[in-house]
Structures are given as C-alpha cells and as structure tokens.
Amino acid sequence: MTNFSRRNFLKTVGIGGAATVTGFGCAAPGRATNANGAHVVVVGGGSGGATAAKYLKRFSPEMDVTLIEPTATYYTCYGSNWVLGGHAQMDDIAQNYDALQSRHGVNVVQDSVTEIDPARRTVKTAGGDTMTYDRLILSPGIDFRYDAIPGITAADSERIPHAWKAGDQTTILRRQLEAMPDGGVFVMVAPGNPFRCPPGPYERASMVAHYFKQEKPRSKIIILDNKENFSKQGLFMEGWEQHYGDMIEWVPSSRGGQVEEIDAANLTTISDGGFTEFKADVLNYIPPQTAGAIAMQTGLAGDGFWCPVDQMTFESSIHPGIYVIGDSSVAGAMPKSGHSANNQAKVAAAAISREMAGLEPLAPSTANTCYSLITPDHAISVAAVYAYTDGAMAGVEGSGGVSPAGAPASVRQMEAIYTKGWYDGITGDIWG
Numbered sequence: 001m002t003n004f005s006r007r008n009f010l011k012t013v014g015i016g017g018a019a020t021v022t023g024f025g026c027a028a029p030g031r032a033t034n035a036n037g038a039h040v041v042v043v044g045g046g047s048g049g050a051t052a053a054k055y056l057k058r059f060s061p062e063m064d065v066t067l068i069e070p071t072a073t074y075y076t077c078y079g080s081n082w083v084l085g086g087h088a089q090m091d092d093i094a095q096n097y098d099a100l101q102s103r104h105g106v107n108v109v110q111d112s113v114t115e116i117d118p119a120r121r122t123v124k125t126a127g128g129d130t131m132t133y134d135r136l137i138l139s140p141g142i143d144f145r146y147d148a149i150p151g152i153t154a155a156d157s158e159r160i161p162h163a164w165k166a167g168d169q170t171t172i173l174r175r176q177l178e179a180m181p182d183g184g185v186f187v188m189v190a191p192g193n194p195f196r197c198p199p200g201p202y203e204r205a206s207m208v209a210h211y212f213k214q215e216k217p218r219s220k221i222i223i224l225d226n227k228e229n230f231s232k233q234g235l236f237m238e239g240w241e242q243h244y245g246d247m248i249e250w251v252p253s254s255r256g257g258q259v260e261e262i263d264a265a266n267l268t269t270i271s272d273g274g275f276t277e278f279k280a281d282v283l284n285y286i287p288p289q290t291a292g293a294i295a296m297q298t299g300l301a302g303d304g305f306w307c308p309v310d311q312m313t314f315e316s317s318i319h320p321g322i323y324v325i326g327d328s329s330v331a332g333a334m335p336k337s338g339h340s341a342n343n344q345a346k347v348a349a350a351a352i353s354r355e356m357a358g359l360e361p362l363a364p365s366t367a368n369t370c371y372s373l374i375t376p377d378h379a380i381s382v383a384a385v386y387a388y389t390d391g392a393m394a395g396v397e398g399s400g401g402v403s404p405a406g407a408p409a410s411v412r413q414m415e416a417i418y419t420k421g422w423y424d425g426i427t428g429d430i431w432g
Contacts, residue, residue, distance in 0.1 A: 085207025140292025
C-alpha cells in the first residue's frame with residue numbers, strides 16, 4: 001500500500017470513525033438542541049441506512065429517528081461470495097437491528113415504503129401507515145435493468161440467479177453450484193459500469209473456483225464481461241494463475257464478453273451478432289443496475305439511473321429535504337460499496353444534525369476500503385481517501401493504494417486476516 005500500512009490506514013479512518021469521515025477533526029458535529037420533535041425517517045436498513053440512523057441518534061440524541069426496513073435479518077452483500085465458495089455460512093453474514101433499538105434508541109419499523117411524497121414530506125408503507133418527516137434519508141440500494149438485453153426477465157431469477165442482493169438469491173446460487181456435475185461450466189455475466197461492488201464479480205469467480213478445486217476439480221468458470229478491464233485486475237489474474245491454473249477464463253467485450261441476448265431456457269448466452277455462444281450448467285446473470293426502485297419511483301434519479309446529490313451533504317439535487325446515500329447516489333469518485341455507504345451515511349447524518357442546530361455543513365472527507373478473497377488465505381485490497389473538492393467527492397492524491405503485485409504468501413495471508421477484521425469492524429460500526 002502506498003505511503004503507509006493498511007493497518008495504520010484503518011486506524012486513521014477508524015473503519016467508520018465519525019470525526020474523520022465528516023471532517024469534524026476533534027470537534028463534535030454540534031448538538032441539535034433545537035431538534036426536539038424533529039423527525040428523521042431513514043428508508044433502508046443496509047450499510048447506509050442503518051449507519052445513518054445510528055449516527056443521527058449519536059449526533060442528536062433528542063432527535064426522533066425512525067428506520068424503515070422490510071426484513072428482520074439483513075444479509076450483507078460483502079461476504080456473500082464467501083458463502084458461495086463454502087468459506088462461510090449465511091448466518092455469518094446475517095445482521096439484525098436489536099442494538100439500534102435497545103442501545104441507540106432508533107425506532108425500527110419492519111415494513112416496506114411504497115410511496116414518498118416530497119411535497120407533503122410523507123412516506124407510506126405497505127402496512128398502511130403514513131409517516132411525516134422533517135428530513136428523509138433514503139438508502140434503497142440497487143435495482144436491476146432486466147430490459148437491457150432480450151431473452152431474460154426478472155421472473156427468470158429463480159433459475160438464473162443474480163445473487164447481487166444477498167439472502168435467498170445467495171442460497172439459490174450456492175445450491176446450484178453444489179448440484180452442478182464435476183466437469184460442468186459456471187458462466188457469470190458481469191455488469192457494465194457503474195455497478196455495486198466493482199471487484200465483486202471477480203471475487204465471486206475466485207471463491208467459486210476455491211469450491212470447485214476441492215469438490216469439482218474438472219469444472220470451468222467463464223466470466224463474460226462487457227468491459228475491457230476491471231478492478232484489481234492484475235492482482236486477481238495473478239492469484240487465479242497461482243491457485244487455479246486455467247480454471248477461470250475472463251472474456252472481455254472485444255472477444256465476445258458483451259452479451260447481447262440470453263436463451264434462458266437453454267442457459268446460453270449469445271454475443272457477436274449470434275456468432276458466439278456460451279452454454280452453462282449454472283448461469284449467473286448480474287444485470288445492469290439502477291438506483292433502488294423507491295428512488296426511481298420518486299423521481300430522484302431524474303432522467304438517469306442514479307440519483308444526483310449535493311456531494312457536500314448528500315441532499316438530493318431534485319427534492320430538497322431528501323438525502324440519498326449508498327449505491328443509489330451519484331457520489332463523484334467514490335465507488336458503490338458498503339464502506340462508501342457507511343461513510344456517506346455519516347456525512348448525511350452530520351449535515352442534518354448541524355442544520356437542525358443552525359450550523360452550516362462542513363466539507364467532508366471520506367474513505368473506502370475493499371478487500372477481496374482469492375482463497376481463504378489469499379486476499380487483496382484497495383483503499384482510498386476522498387475529499388469534497390470543486391463540488392464533488394474526489395480522490396486525494398497520494399492516499400490509499402492497492403496490494404503490491406508479486407507479494408509473498410505471508411502478505412496475502414495477512415490481508416486475509418485483515419479481511420475478516422474489516423468485516424467485523426464495519427458491521428459492528430453499522431449494526432452494533
């Protein structure tokens with residue numbers, strides 16, 4: 001890693017230390033002493049939403065905070081590839097909302113939001129409730145563009161899972177891999193940029209290869225990609241060659257990786273105007289993505305697929321009073337990741353707390369760290385720091401870095417240990 005060790009980097013950014021990511025230095029964000037009676041509703045209990053609810057109460061204990069999330073148990077997308085590779089179980093990536101309620105005073109409502117009225121500042125839920133809000137933080141994750149290519153619809157996801165939202169889809173894909181014969185072919189279709197977790201498809205291929213190497217060593221993995229390069233590409237390919245030989249084949253767009261049609265009935269992808277086909281025993285199609293459905297429905301993305309925000313506060317550029325964080329937002333150079341969502345949540349919570357206290361927002365500094373397992377004992381990572389500059393979140397020159405190429409096994413093993421430490425640290429910060 002450039003300039004300083006990864007261990008020190010994590011100490012510096014404090015997996016989600018509020019002071020660092022929001023630019024407060026040693027100062028508190030300002031108690032919202034006039035916030036009695038103010039009601040902030042947070043929609044979505046993932047990495048962004050749960051963090052926002054927790055830190056709103058931390059910054060402004062007098063504030064009334066309601067978190068609306070449809071599930072009682074939330075499964076993190078980060079870590080779900082470990083389940084596919086047999087390195088973890090679903091319980092290992094399960095989180096709940098007990099601590100947010102009992103320790104932090106967040107009102108957690110298990111329900112789905114069906115409508116947001118930005119003019120009246122109300123949200124309606126599937127359970128029939130209507131809530132008013134003074135401010136709304138929206139962290140709805142992603143949705144999928146199944147209309148991007150012909151031959152496949154959302155209804156096919158039970159047979160051709162995306163597994164890009166952890167939970168039932170993860171279980172479906174894992175069972176398909178277990179049922180696949182030795183010598184079978186696992187075909188994964190990776191989405192185009194931007195999408196949730198840029199290194200995710202390639203860690204998935206690594207973890208599936210780890211499983212195949214032990215249980216189905218004659219099997220093959222093909223990654224069809226409509227890109228010409230991908231995150232941490234050199235490090236992934238170095239690890240694949242070292243551990244899996246020719247088991248994993250990456251096919252870029254220029255060599256047939258740009259899938260143009262899917263024959264769902266026959267688990268076959270079609271590209272190059274019909275001249276290139278790949279037949280799968282297990283097909284994992286990860287569609288192009290958009291902001292979460294409720295954000296699109298509310299018009300927060302305008303004419304696009306992602307929600308523009310004031311990147312100093314993450315308040316919507318379209319509907320004042322609504323803050324969009326995490327994967328759904330347009331966040332400058334920050335990638336769509338759980339760590340980014342965690343940091344952006346603190347920025348939004350601090351901005352709301354300061355506004356309620358009659359204070360101006362502060363220009364934020366944020367961070368992102370992404371670990372990827374190639375085997376359970378071989379991990380690689382990338383880390384970066386971002387600062388609000390000229391109206392957008394931009395990378396800080398000379399900060400962060402990537403794992404070194406050609407590192408000895410001891411370095412890769414230590415990064416695998418850091419991977420688990422990072423997971424425990426960030427999930428504790430979010431839901432603990």
